[in-house]
Amino acid sequence: MSTHTRKPLADSLAVHDQVYEAIRQALITGRIAPGVGVSLRSLAAELGVSPMPVRDAVRRLSAERALEINPANKRLSVPSLTANRLDQLSQARLWIEPELAARAAPHADAALLKRLRELDAAVDDALKLGDVDAYMTANHAFHFALYARAGAEVLLAMAGGLWLQIGPFMRVVFGRVGADGLVADRHAEAMEALKAHDAEGARRAVAADLAEGMDKMRAAVEAGR
Amino acid sequence: MSTHTRKPLADSLAVHDQVYEAIRQALITGRIAPGVGVSLRSLAAELGVSPMPVRDAVRRLSAERALEINPANKRLSVPSLTANRLDQLSQARLWIEPELAARAAPHADAALLKRLRELDAAVDDALKLGDVDAYMTANHAFHFALYARAGAEVLLAMAGGLWLQIGPFMRVVFGRVGADGLVADRHAEAMEALKAHDAEGARRAVAADLAEGMDKMRAAVEAGR
């Protein structure tokens, strides 16, 4: 008898997509530390799959700059955190994400606001409990539930790529300063602006929310070198 | 189709990288028209390689949104050109590329200016001859020779992804209006600003250069639907 059980068709997610998500989560939550090397076969063994779908996932992640490929020996590693990289990512986020919020404002309806209130409550819960993983998950969900309403696929995808690259930085912040690094967010301001279909207000609120977080990350990175 | 000769080891470029470049060029120059479907095996046969490196290249290109994967049947296709997509790409370029030019200005030296003059001459030659391929190649080289001096790897990579996505649009413009669509550029203004280390001047010059081209593309896309 084979140990390999065939996947049901109803599971529409391809293996390489599951592997992609697994590695992505491992990167964002910091389970794979920045700077260390990984290998296709070790990842494959860890996830219980063949190296093939890992290869696909890694190719995708390196195209998104969430993984680095050493051009000399072609070996994989997690990009290390530098102040310069953080600055560029911050600047890009500070342009693109307020823009998405502003574009979403005219399309904000009751359903969106309800969903955002739920997600914001989850963020607050995580803040109270000091649960970093839950905070990052809920915060991500809040921002992208909002951005998705902008109807701007290209910009939305760019924002997704930026979060993927910034993930490890967030983890470093919380790892260094502890859960105390989690502070109140500007989500309430953003939701009020959305309710009023105030594009510029939403833009400002998101910009302020981002700027706070990025400042904390910058301080953590500069302190930790 | 070329006969398949074994590659020497000194050729350090992996096959999947060559395939990536080949498909990338085919996309940018419009040899693969937007909207049509492609397949791994057909691409592999066309390039004289096995489907394996094509798979890697395609995975990379789809992560960069230069290729689309139909989520239902997983089939590949070239993204079609819509006014909405063009708007988003334009806006992103108009933020990121002037920023790169401004960052490069302080680091502009004689070597860079010499290189830029050569590339600008190549652009002018292509304009005179109406050679669209040569124009796009030289124009790309000019912009990225400049941007590379900004010392901003993350932003540079983002700009590269945007050009890859905008490539097919350029081809449509020239295909519709002919080589007459090629007009004088703002490269001279940019180079003067660089020589003076005038960051804001470089920013404005690049922004003007881009805006002109993007306006033409928008007109072509709107006229052609």
Added chain:
DNA sequence: CGACGCAAACTGTGATCACAATTCACCGCG
């Protein structure tokens, strides 16, 4: 006791095969 060297293990890459799902074309029926 320290440094060098060589072999074994590991790395990414590419080819080939198997397989299920989808697409396509052609044939026969009404």
Added chain:
DNA sequence: CGCGGTGAATTGTGATCACAGTTTGCGTCG
């Protein structure tokens, strides 16, 4: 002449193997 259905061809996906280059680690020699 049009249309439905069925088999063949094509598709992406995943596994396995081969191979060359690199790294690693252990043994031996100076």
